[in-house]
Amino acid sequence: MKPETVVLSSASSGLARMLLGLPLILCLVLAAFQLVARPAAAAEIDDQFRAWLQNDLWPEAKQRGISQKTFDAAFAGIKPNLKLPDLVMPGTKPTTPQKQHQAEFGSPGNYFAPLATVTAGARARATQNAKTLSAIEKRFGVPSPVLLAIWGRESGFGTVKIPYNAFEVLGTKAFMSTRKEMFRTEVLAALEIVERGQADVKSMKSSWAGALGQPQFMPSKYLQHAIDFDGNGHPDIWNSTPDTLASIANYLVHYGWVKGRDWGFEVTVPASVSCALEGPDKGKKIADWAAMGIKRVGGKPFPASEMREQGFLLMPAGRNGPAFIVTPNFYVLKEYNQSDLYALFIAHGADRIANGDKPFVGEWGKVDELYRSDIAAMQRGLEKAGYDVGSADGLPGFKTRRSIGDWQARNGRAATCFPDKGLVEAMK
Numbered sequence: 001m002k003p004e005t006v007v008l009s010s011a012s013s014g015l016a017r018m019l020l021g022l023p024l025i026l027c028l029v030l031a032a033f034q035l036v037a038r039p040a041a042a043a044e045i046d047d048q049f050r051a052w053l054q055n056d057l058w059p060e061a062k063q064r065g066i067s068q069k070t071f072d073a074a075f076a077g078i079k080p081n082l083k084l085p086d087l088v089m090p091g092t093k094p095t096t097p098q099k100q101h102q103a104e105f106g107s108p109g110n111y112f113a114p115l116a117t118v119t120a121g122a123r124a125r126a127t128q129n130a131k132t133l134s135a136i137e138k139r140f141g142v143p144s145p146v147l148l149a150i151w152g153r154e155s156g157f158g159t160v161k162i163p164y165n166a167f168e169v170l171g172t173k174a175f176m177s178t179r180k181e182m183f184r185t186e187v188l189a190a191l192e193i194v195e196r197g198q199a200d201v202k203s204m205k206s207s208w209a210g211a212l213g214q215p216q217f218m219p220s221k222y223l224q225h226a227i228d229f230d231g232n233g234h235p236d237i238w239n240s241t242p243d244t245l246a247s248i249a250n251y252l253v254h255y256g257w258v259k260g261r262d263w264g265f266e267v268t269v270p271a272s273v274s275c276a277l278e279g280p281d282k283g284k285k286i287a288d289w290a291a292m293g294i295k296r297v298g299g300k301p302f303p304a305s306e307m308r309e310q311g312f313l314l315m316p317a318g319r320n321g322p323a324f325i326v327t328p329n330f331y332v333l334k335e336y337n338q339s340d341l342y343a344l345f346i347a348h349g350a351d352r353i354a355n356g357d358k359p360f361v362g363e364w365g366k367v368d369e370l371y372r373s374d375i376a377a378m379q380r381g382l383e384k385a386g387y388d389v390g391s392a393d394g395l396p397g398f399k400t401r402r403s404i405g406d407w408q409a410r411n412g413r414a415a416t417c418f419p420d421k422g423l424v425e426a427m428k
Contacts (some may be wrong), residue, residue, distance in 0.1 A: 001011070009125035015103060017236070018067075020148060030213045035348075039333060040161050042082065045080055045083065045089070045176075046079050046176075046282065047078045048090060049079065049171070049172075049175055049176075049277045052175050052358070054242040055186070057174070058071055060188065061191055062403075063159070064132060064191075064192065065192075066077050066188075066191045066195050066207075069189065070191060070194050070201075072189070073194075074167045074194060075167055076165055076167045078165070078168050078171055079168070080162075080170065080171070080172040080175060082174065083362065084172055084208055084411055085372060086173075086177050086178045086179070087172070087173070087177055087178075088177065088178055091301070092344065095356055097167065097405065099417060100236075105120065107367055107369070108208055108316050108320075108364055108367070109317070109325050110394045111201060111345060112341075112348075113358075115341065115348070115349055116350070118152035118153055118349055119147060119152075119349055119352045119357055121156070122145065122149060122157075122353045123353060124149075125148060125152075125157055126144060126145075126353070128150060129241060131146065132136070132241065133148075133245065134245050136229070136249050137147065137249075139246075139249075140246070140252075140253050140257075141257065142257055143350065144251070145251055145349075145353035145354045146263075146333075146346065146350045147245050147248050147349070147351060149345075149347075149350045150248050150346055151214065151248065152247060152349070153217040153342075153345060153349070154215055155213075155214045155215070155216060156210075158241070158244065162212075162213070163205060164210075165211060166190050166204040166205060166206035167187070167204060167213060169206050169210045170183055170186050170187035170206070170240050172191055173186075173187075173210065176252065183210065186217075186218050186219050186220055189218075189219035189220040190212075191220055193223065195196050197234065198222075199238070203238055209312045212237065212238075213237030213244070213346055214238065214241075214244040215237055215244050215247055217237060217247070225247055225250050225252070226243070226247040226250075227243065227246055227247050227250050228243060229242040229245070229246035229247075230243055246275045250334075251335070251336065252335075252336070254331050255335040256328065257329055257332045258327070258329055258332075261327050261329050261330045262303070263308070263326060263327060263329070263330045263333065263347040263385055264311070264314070264324050264325055264326030264330050264347060265296050265297075265325050266295050266296070266297045266322055266323070266324055267296055267297060267303065267323050267324060268294070268295050268323065269294055269313070270292075270293040270294070272293060273292050273293060273294060273313075274405060274406075274409065274415060275313075275315050275405045275408045275416070275417035276402040276403075276405035276409070276415065277313050277314065277402070278312075278313045278314060278315050278401060278405075279313070279332050279398045279399065280312050282293070282313065283310040283311065283312045285307070285308055285310060286302050286306050286307050286308075286325060287308060288310055289313070289325055289393055290302060290307070294325060298361065299401045302325075310327070310328070311325040311326065311327055312325065313325060314330070314340060314398075316327045316340045316344060316401075317365065317367060317415045317418055318365070318404070318416045318417030318418030319365075319414075319415070320364070320365035320416060320418050321363070321364045322360040322362030322363075326347075330344075333347060337419060340397070340398065348360065367418060367420070368419070368421045370420075370421065370424060372394030372395070373394060374394075374419075375394045375395070375396055377402055377427065377428065378423055379391075379392035379394070380427075381427025382400070382407060383428065385407065387403035387406070387407065388403065389403050396418065396419050400419075401417045404416070404418065404419065405417035408423075411426075
């Protein structure tokens, strides 16, 4: 490769267009300037970050009882990690990213690929931790398979390496993310964990989103829900299996887990029942859903104990995948992660851990591969038409799905309740 080609390929596409046709020496000067400017810009952000720590975050941390020693130790040598997603660089405005960063919001069927690995690992650990699981289930009323499914999904039962410095992640996001206030709360909570002596700074390893330990609690959730179950005097969700499992159970109970109720049932939904009836705010007695022609797959009736209880229609891929009638316990699982697919992974995984690896009866159909920015544009179009999509964030939650179904039906289209290329074009 010629030297001038190297220069052009290492520059940004915008600079490359500028360089075409210029003398080689001028090309080299301009490219060198760009390489110098990038570190300079990063250094300027570093300086702004240190000023923000000292003048903005520290006064509030001090007011909350955080010592100077803890604060300085937490942020010693910390610089903003500009590789994290969902950042807003100083002087710029937030934009909807083209691609998803979380698997929960991708193509529905692909999300369940690792399920067999989780269920196999869970069965092995069910035997190893039988006494602990029995004691936790007796105290909290949350079935052991649910706890194992969450543990396996979140951290591979504690085997997955959690590489990030929590204060780097949370500090960066509190300083310059699209959700500054949320992460400000979390970084202050992380400081409180260290101040209380529940973990030292070196132990505060997190995911790229700032979640801690084997159950992947955000710091504020740790303070609210983590408990000591092994009797050593402090909740250790990094190293203790009993503390990890009991803390997950405690979390679910705090959000309203109903002892003795199932999470839900896979069903068939006749064409006469609109997919736009989906959602936790459109509940009916399960007997009423059954009267509309909704049936459990496999021919089993709904349990008699459930018929008078409230259930909710769930169609995470619209008409392109399995359908479910879920109970309030499903929405408790969503409190762990605000994704229908995540809650369904845990719920279905728990069933498979307990009863064997039987897949969904309904198949996940092919859906159009869309950018997150495409879906956000479609959502804005639906909002202009008067629909409540939840938020035009490019994530097709239940409000977006049922709005799609209603719009399709009103405009003479087959109601699928899921984004597609045709709908994106129609909303432009």
